[in-house]
Amino acid sequence: MLKKLFLIIMIGLLLQPNIYLANASTLEKTTVLNEQEQQEVENKDESQAKTSLTDYGKTINNKAEKPSTRAIEWTEEFDWSIQGFNLYAKPWLNYEYNQDITFQTKDATLGLNVGDTLEGYVDLSLTAIVDHKQATMFYGNKFMSDKIPGMYHNNVEFNFNLKAADSSAFEVKVVNVDFPDNVNPPSNTIGNKAKFYIKIKRLKKTVGKELEIPTKLTWKTSYYLQNGLTEHYIRNWQGYSYDKTYKIPLETEPTIETKDSVLYSTQSYNPKNNFVGGTDIDYNALKWDEKTMKVSGDVVDMTKPGDYKQRLTYTYVFQGKNKTVTSDYVVTVKEDKTDIKAINTTYYQGDTFDFKNGFVAAWDKDGNELPFNEEFAWIGGEATTVDMNTPGVTSVFYGLKNADNDLAYRNQTVTVLKDQSSLKTKPSTIYVGDSWIKKDNFVSATDMAGEPVEWASSAISTNGSKVDTSKPGTYKITYTYKGKFKSVDSTFTVDVIERPLEISVPDVVDFGKYSLGTRKTKLYWDDKNTITITDSAKKGWELSVQVKTNTDFSNYVYHQEQLVGTERIVIDEGKGTKVVSDELLNEELIYIDYADAKSLRTDNATFEWNITPSIKGVSE
Known part of the structure; x- marks a missing residue:
């Protein structure tokens, strides 16, 4: 028995004084510390918290699944210089970590305004139990208890990293770390606690109901035992890690949007038309609601142009309290100049x-x-x-x-109105050889309003009419008045005839005076009283005369010693134009003979002169 043990011990002398930690997949090698190294470790802080702050998020008490307790198998080989040559047969470390750790805060949510802060802490702890199997000493003695007497120095080193989800909108940082005064756990256990104080600050407005803060907790253990039999320090046991995302509730605020409007004096103002839209605290679309939406501000008078400031207030309930959000707009009233x-x-x-x-x-x-x-x-x-x-x-x-x-x-x-445009003309007769004057056939014209239109107006047209006056004939002529909206025609005739025989005699002829009883009883026609016959056609004519009134006087009127009397007598005849009074003198014309007058008298009478076409040659 002793030989066998001695052999084991001797073999151990040849080995390096190392401590090995192993599990099914990983083997971590740790060198046993000398006394100086042990002292340095003891002087180190018993608790260490390393934090990394890059982002912000939210915290909620999500309960993660708790992993099963893990046993770490470890074997120890001793340097023969260690007092007592104690051999521990495969001690075990069972650790427990409360994964239900939450972000503790007295405020329910992070405020929604820029600059609002939320403060709280995360209380982390880890406890590990050293489970020694029954140990056998070199001398064959056994420890009857799992507890090894002596002073324990043990620690769990934490590394707590925070990573914000959106660092542009939130600032998340650890402002302090507290460790409990008593860092030594009870005998046969190792562990540590740390309280991380965290401050979250809003940097800008955001949309969302919670802030996510991903974290990573890593830890490793160190264990030191010193008693009368042995002095032993183990560090860098296999490390562990756990990821957790804290979700911090964010206060949400509804949004409402309005728009300015321009109205005219003939229109009506309705605030509903200025409401654009919005969302409630659950980000559902808002609709116009007169119960939760109220308008305040200037009284809009549609009869008075101007700018009227208005405010739309939306009232909502958050965490049992009434809150409001507002949106301002301007209603501009203008005069409707339509x-x-x-x-x-x-x-x-x-x-x-x-x-x-x-x-x-x-x-x-x-x-x-x-x-x-x-x-x-x-x-x-x-x-x-x-x-x-x-x-x-x-x-x-x-x-x-x-x-x-x-x-x-x-x-x-x-x-x-009735169009009064009109045109009137008249027929005419002209003699062969005469000129036809177109105006002579125009009577009158009126425009649409009944106003006279002069012959010279360009609106009157003769339509190019012509009349041949070199010979007898009848011509049908049409004149046209071209009014603004209608034309009026007027048709007439122009007769071209031979010029008739004409006689020209004086209106009054004074034969003079006769002195009764004298020898000169005859009173002759004075040649100054011209008698003219006009025969332009030279067809021949016959001149006759008779006394029309004062038939008694007719007994004294003679022509070539022939009593004229009341019957018509021929005085002269001829062809062509002739001044009869120049050619017929004294008895050849007519004269007065008072030879038979017995008393004084004064006579007045009317002579009727006639000229007729000569009938000579007609029968021939």
């Missing part, structure tokens, strides 16, 4: 109706002048057109819609 001007119009029959003739001007709601548009005008009643062929009055309308889509219009009239 207007149209038109006039009554008058037309004449045959004219073409045009709405534009009655249009004066139009302006839109902003006062901008608008050109004429056919949509601005329409005919009233059931009529669809204006009857331009029948005199009468028709109602027409001019209008356009204002800012409120109501019609601003004017009622005008269209009057159709």
